[in-house]
Amino acid sequence: MTRERLYLFDTTLRDGAQSQGVAFSVEDKHAIAAALDGLGVDYVEGGWPGANPTDTAFFGAPPKLKKARLTAFGMTRRPGRSASNDPGLKTVLDADVPAVCLVGKTWDYHVEVALGTTTHEAVKLIADSIAAAVARGREAMLDAEHFFDGFKANPTFALECLRAAADAGARWVVLCDTNGGTLPHEVERIVTEAARHIPGAKLGIHAQNDTGNAVANSLAAVRAGVRQVQGTLNGIGERCGNANLVTLIPTFLLKPEFADVFETGVSLEQLKQITHVSRLLDDRLNRAPDMHAPYVGDAAFAHKGGLHGSAVAKDPRTYEHVPPEAIGNRRHVLVSDQAGKANVLGRLKESGIDVAADDARLPRLIAEMKEREHLGYSYDGAAASFELMALRALGMVPEYFQVPSFRVIVERRFTAKGEAVTTSDAMVKSIVDGKVFTSIGEGNGPVNALDSALRQDLGKYSQYLEDLELVDYKVRILTQGTAAVTRVMVESRDRTGHRWSTVGVSANIIDASFQALFDAIVYKLHREGAPAGVSKAAE
Numbered sequence: 088m089t090r091e092r093l094y095l096f097d098t099t100l101r102d103g104a105q106s107q108g109v110a111f112s113v114e115d116k117h118a119i120a121a122a123l124d125g126l127g128v129d130y131v132e133g134g135w136p137g138a139n140p141t142d143t144a145f146f147g148a149p150p151k152l153k154k155a156r157l158t159a160f161g162m163t164r165r166p167g168r169s170a171s172n173d174p175g176l177k178t179v180l181d182a183d184v185p186a187v188c189l190v191g192k193t194w195d196y197h198v199e200v201a202l203g204t205t206t207h208e209a210v211k212l213i214a215d216s217i218a219a220a221v222a223r224g225r226e227a228m229l230d231a232e233h234f235f236d237g238f239k240a241n242p243t244f245a246l247e248c249l250r251a252a253a254d255a256g257a258r259w260v261v262l263c264d265t266n267g268g269t270l271p272h273e274v275e276r277i278v279t280e281a282a283r284h285i286p287g288a289k290l291g292i293h294a295q296n297d298t299g300n301a302v303a304n305s306l307a308a309v310r311a312g313v314r315q316v317q318g319t320l321n322g323i324g325e326r327c328g329n330a331n332l333v334t335l336i337p338t339f340l341l342k343p344e345f346a347d348v349f350e351t352g353v354s355l356e357q358l359k360q361i362t363h364v365s366r367l368l369d370d371r372l373n374r375a376p377d378m379h380a381p382y383v384g385d386a387a388f389a390h391k392g393g394l395h396g397s398a399v400a401k402d403p404r405t406y407e408h409v410p411p412e413a414i415g416n417r418r419h420v421l422v423s424d425q426a427g428k429a430n431v432l433g434r435l436k437e438s439g440i441d442v443a444a445d446d447a448r449l450p451r452l453i454a455e456m457k458e459r460e461h462l463g464y465s466y467d468g469a470a471a472s473f474e475l476m477a478l479r480a481l482g483m484v485p486e487y488f489q490v491p492s493f494r495v496i497v498e499r500r501f502t503a504k505g506e507a508v509t510t511s512d513a514m515v516k517s518i519v520d521g522k523v524f525t526s527i528g529e530g531n532g533p534v535n536a537l538d539s540a541l542r543q544d545l546g547k548y549s550q551y552l553e554d555l556e557l558v559d560y561k562v563r564i565l566t567q568g569t570a571a572v573t574r575v576m577v578e579s580r581d582r583t584g585h586r587w588s589t590v591g592v593s594a595n596i597i598d599a600s601f602q603a604l605f606d607a608i609v610y611k612l613h614r615e616g617a618p619a620g621v622s623k624a625a626e
Contacts (some may be wrong), residue, residue, distance in 0.1 A: 090349055091349050093309065093315075094253060094352070095127075095130070096158075096295075096315055097318065098160075099157075100116050102132070117150050120133065122360075124150075128351060131155045132188060133146060135161055136182040146184070149183055152547060156185045159179050159184045159188070163215075163217075165553050167206055169215070170215045180220060186226040186227075186228065189228070191216070192233065192237075193233060198244075210248055210287070213229060213255070215253050217257045218255040234265075236268075236269075246280075250284060251283065259315050260290055262277075262291065262313065264293070267296055269300075272307075276311075278292070278312055278313060282313075286534075290315070291313055292309070293330075294303050294318075295329060296326075296328040298325045305330045317329075318331060319332060320332060320365060323368075333354065333382065339353075341358075358415075361414050362414055366468065370465060370468025370561075370576060380412075387416055388411040388416055425475050434477075435477055438470065438477065449484070452480040463572050465590060471609055472590045474587040474610070475606055484609070485620065488546075490516065493515040493537065493541070494514045494542070510529070511531070512528070513529075515537070517544075517545055519620040524546060527540055527543070528543055541601075541604055545608075555579060560578075572593070573599050575600045587614075590602070590606070
């Protein structure tokens with residue numbers, strides 16, 4: 088049986104960035120785009136070129152995606168300007184991307200009040216802008232803003248906007264529930280009517296979550312004929328958020344009502360990454376994952392004892408709608424060694440570490456991983472630290488050097504002019520091949536000073552670290568109070584463009600930072616194939 092193709096469009100980096108409290112750096116955008124590409128989504132909307140410095144810098148050096156089509160967002164031309172003489176539209180069309188998504192108003196109320204023009208002119212804005220994008224060789228999409236409200240108010244005009252985009256060459260016409268107030272039965276009815284005018288193979292859905300129905304509305308739209316679904320990781324977005332792709336993708340792949348009819352760009356093997364990708368976003372945003380999130384939450388397959396626990400022990404299907412391993416999650420009942428082993432083996436395979444399922448060293452690794460995660464370590468956003476932990480447990484990474492002690496001093500003082508000055512100094516004692524190296528570093532802050540001192544002189548290993556650069560640093564407080572446990576995430580890169588993330592946890596933020604910095608260096612040495620240190624007494 089031939090299945091229809093369903094296309095997935097992620098707008099985490101654009102619509103998701105409008106969430107209160109969310110501010111992506113360029114580094115964040117690159118990392119999230121790469122994760123989405125690896126997951127198998129079809130489109131990654133990177134932002135709005137020219138709208139802000141971050142998006143402009145991102146599109147100035149766009150990521151090289153293997154499969155997903157990087158998409159730039161923008162507006163149709165403004166009234167009174169031609170498509171060739173609109174600076175905002177030109178910036179979007181000049182972006183080095185294969186696809187563009189242009190927002191156009193399809194509610195007559197907004198056309199008259201917000202744009203201050205006529206419905207006739209509004210249709211021309213859409214047609215001219217889409218035609219200009221097609222002429223530039225871009226895959227063009229119309230983001231039909233407020234379509235559902237517009238259809239309820241004036242269906243003739245709303246549908247005319249869709250036809251204008253399609254006739255101008257739009258690959259996709261996306262029906263937007265911009266206010267998020269439409270309910271599933273309304274979505275199914277209105278999309279069914281729209282599909283009578285525009286082929287479903289050209290229709291998309293973009294649902295906001297203001298009634299908590301964005302996922303349900305997206306499913307209803309697919310049932311009614313759309314073949315592109317837009318959403319964000321973990322459902323982030325302005326106000327109450329967007330349709331959650333982390334919920335929709337497993338539903339499309341694992342529920343027979345959809346899996347038997349549609350195929351997506353995400354394979355069942357790639358689906359096992361979705362829990363990791365979901366938590367990677369949370370780590371990037373420096374926030375705790377929703378433990379009750381469908382499919383990927385830590386409690387999504389958690390069974391407290393008693394009736395449920397005993398039933399699940401006999402047959403997990405009694406209280407689990409899908410196998411947790413299918414989405415890279417795991418069951419919690421007194422988690423079995425077998426479930427833990429499968430999870431760890433999957434992570435090892437992702438890291439390129441080939442270990443047999445019956446390897447006698449695995450139980451010790453599993454126990455260590457669970458203990459460290461209980462203490463607050465998170466490896467979803469720190470793959471390099473996970474890889475090092477695994478390699479150490481398996482005896483596959485040498486000890487390159489030791490750091491028996493370090494000291495960090497922060498001094499705040501006043502100059503002769505009465506100006507407050509804060510300085511940071513660090514001293515690190517390292518041992519390489521039995522030789523003691525004492526290094527002193529200064530920095531803008533204590534972590535910068537510690538990083539400088541740690542890498543200043545490591546004997547024969549210094550040559551491997553010349554291009555090592557710390558590019559991101561995040562801190563999260565895991566417990567409350569002044570004695571709070573702190574988790575530090577560090578992202579590093581080298582001249583090849585390779586990036587890796589490491590983690591440290593401690594009640595002392597400097598100690599947690601040291602752990603993450605230490606792992607970053609060791610990972611670099613291991614990746615470069617540096618020789619092992621020589622074991623002998625320190626001189």
